[in-house]
Amino acid sequence: MSSSREPAPTAPVAQVLPMLGLAHLDRPFDYLVDAAQDADAVPGARLRVRFAGRLVDAFLLARLESSEHDGKLGWIDRVVSPEPVLAPEIAVLCRSVADRYAGTMSDVVRLAVPPRHARTEKEPRPPARTEPYLDPDPELPAWGDYRGGRAFANAVREGRAPRAAWQALPGTDWPQRLAELIGHTVAAGRGVIAVVPDQRDLDRLAQACEPLGERCVTLAAGLGPTARYRRWLAALRGTAQVVLGTRSAVFAPVRDLGLVIVWDDGDPSLDEPRAPYPHPREVAVLRSHQQQCGLLIGGYARTAEAQALVEADWAHDLVADRATVRRAGARVQALAEENRAVGNDPLVRLARVPEFAFRLARASLDAGQPVLISVPRRGYLPSLACAKCRTHARCRHCHGPLAMAPDHSVSCRWCGRADPAPRCAACGSTEIRARTIGAARTAEELGRAFRGVPVVTSDGARRVDLIADGARLVVATPGAEPIVDGAGYGTVIAVDTWAQLDREDLRADEDAARHWFAIAALARPAVDGGNVVLLADNDLPVVQALVRWDPVGFAADQLSARAELGFPPAVTMAAVDGTPGAVRAFVDALELPDGASVLGPVPLPPGVRGPAGGERTDRGRSVDEYERLLVRVDRRHGRALAAALTAAQARRVSGGEAGPLRVQVDPSTIG
Incomplete structure (x- = not known):
């Protein structure tokens, strides 16, 4: 059959990337384009080619007049779709990401380009939008609180490529601030990509961007293949100028890209679990450099990686002056834990929430303000130990950790098997105690202490996103803290802080700082009675950073320590x-x-x-x-x-x- 084929009259050679995922075959291969395929075989199109005797998926990278290969070239088997889904700038980005992370380009392309949905691809295209977007407030007054804030926004609007690390003020409505910046960029006719850690953050940002209408689309794993591909095509075809999404949205094919935003880059949800494991922050850095677009890395805390960009003069700071920070923030207090073993004992409630913290919580509740209790673990008693020798309580079948439910039954957190009579493998004792206390047990204890006050529990299994303002007690795990529909929490208390710091991990302090800055930002300003209580040693650098509200200084210290080590x-x-x-x-x-x-x-x-x-x-x-x-x-x-x-x-x-x-x-x- 191949003998009857005729090469395309112009540029008959196609550079093709087979989707093989093998390091020794991670390069383009040359194939011949049939004359019948000439119109459809455009750079970026999906193909099927024969490689080593089998048909494989591939993408067309470029059309050439001749090949440097001396041997006989094979033919493209078929053009699956003429839609140029792998845009040239995205192909260059994928190659750079693969080189940066020692991976293969085909693996990165799988992250960047969603699977094809043929029926969606053939739907009638909406008419091109001609009317410009009018910026509702081009002065961006809220960005004037940050040194260089307005200058950054104007530089993006003028087509330049500013890069900055933004430290959001405590209590600021960060989705609204980002929406203002996005609208400011779109008003200049430029596109925007904004990457956030999870669906809740995405929903909040999408709600703030509602005035953009169909110019803005969201991309997330929760969408079905049809909706996701339709929105992705809207960005590719230029119908949508703004893409909001989670990890892989950083690869979105937005036209005339003016700004890439990464919010809360230290969140573990942004860690890519698929090879070659690229982080959206680093992809955004590469994209900003290659496409000469603006970059904003924002958050309440700052990672050492973002600080490294600032100290290398590749990005600059967007921070408020100290007077503005003091006006916006709550009063932060810390406490040295007298005895860590007592703090782990569920029978000694006051060791976990001391008297002065109870007084602050009671005062906030009496004033009709909600109180947040941040607990590191969900469940009832999620970790148990021998009461005599303190050895971790383990399952006899799979060696997984044992946990206690509210009905006091003990079971394995890995295999689910019940253990009606747990026995210590080290000393043989049948007595057990709690190593950590979960949100459910904390809510039970505090419910007895604050009788008549509604108690709301929010964790990964039952997350509450929004609560009304008013007197209520909220017990939440990290990342599941509800937003108050009002001025914020009257008092925020972080308990069992040792559980976040006593981890054998390079990022333990950084992760703890990110969480504590985030919950402290949910409190009302000090002038309105807002208080934050951090039950941890005052002498710890991470605690002092929160007391001073100095995430930049803490990140600089972290970077310096890592450079030394x-x-x-x-x-x-x-x-x-x-x-x-x-x-x-x-x-x-x-x-x-x-x-x-x-x-x-x-x-x-x-x-x-x-x-x-x-x-x-x-x-x-x-x-x-x-x-x-x-x-x-x-x-x-x-x-x-x-x-x-x-x-x-x-x-x-x-x-x-x-x-x-x-x-x-x-x-x-x-x-």
Whole structure:
């Protein structure tokens, strides 16, 4: 059949990216374009090509007059769709992301381009919009509270590419501030991408952007394939100028992109679980550089990565002066925990919420103001231990952690098996105690202390997004705190703070700071009686940062400490996870750049799943005996390390090496 085909009259050679996902085949291949396919075979189109004897999906990258390949070229089997879904600038971005994270371009394209929905693609196109968007308030008065705020907005509107790290004031309506900036950009005829961590944040931002009408679309995992593809096509075809979404929305094909926004870049929800694990913040940085568009990384707290951009003079600060911060913020108080063991005991309620915190909560409730109690864990008693030797209580079947329900029954949090008579494996005792207290038990205790006051519980399983203003007690886990439809909480109390700080994780302090700044921002200003109580040691740097409301100083200290110790973002670090044999084979194939150092191998960090799904327990054993090897190099040589990792993967795969292996550049969890 191929002998009867005629090449296209012009540019008969197509550069094609087969979607193989193999490191040693991560490059374009040349194919011939049939004359009958000439009109449909446009750059960015989906194809089917024959590779190594089988049909595979592919994308057309470019059309050429001739090929540098000396051998015989194969033909494109068929053009699946002439829709140019892989726009040239997105293809360049995908290649850069793959190189940055030692991955394959085909894996990144799968994150960037949603699966095709043929019926949606063939729907009639809406008419092109010709009327301009009128900015309701071009002066942006609220952005005047930040040094350089209006200048940043005007630079975006004028077509320049400013880059900034924005520290939102406590109590500020951040969706409204972002909506103002988005409208300001759209009024100049430019497009915007805004990435937020989760669906609740997306809903709030979408509501604030309602005046933009059909110019604005949202993209999230919760949408069905039809709705998601329809909205994605609206951005590709220029019908929608603004895309709001979660992680993968950072790849949206928005035309004439003027601004990329990433809100709360430290939220774990933004960690991509699929290879090559790119973070939206880093993708936004690459896109801002390549497409010369503005970039805004915002939040109540600041990550060390965002601070590194500021200290490198690649981005600048958008912060308010101290007087404005003091007017906007609540009064923050901290408390040194006298005895951590007592603080863990559910029978000693006052050790968790001391008398002065109760007085503040009672005063707020008497004034008709809601009170927020932030608890690190959901459930009733989510973690148990032996009452005599303090050994963690474990399931006899799967070694998972035991938990107690409100009816005092004990069961495993992993396999769900009930244990009517738990016995300590270390000392044989049958007495158990609580290691941590969950939101349900906290709500029960405080409900007895504040009789007659409504109690609302919000956690990951039963999240409450909005509550009315008024006297009520809210017990919530991190990320599930309801928004008050009014002036905010009268008092915010963070209990069991040790549970957030006592983690074997490089980002423990940073994660705690992000959460505490976020809940403190929900309180009313001090002039209106707002109070924040942080039950933690006053001497801790993270506590002092909250008391002073100084997220920038805390991020700078974190960055300085990591530079001294040799951790990201001061260095580029790669984690190689796999079985001992697979890790050793990979290291043998790895040609390290100058100055690189190798750490390990060591067991996987707690909670990190292995390449095939095995998860390490907190007793230090891996279900499938996975190991982790760390490789680090100076930040200036990060690309060289990524290239070396990619080459080693290619040699490993082409050599037929077996065994599961995962390579992550700058992983979110190091241990």
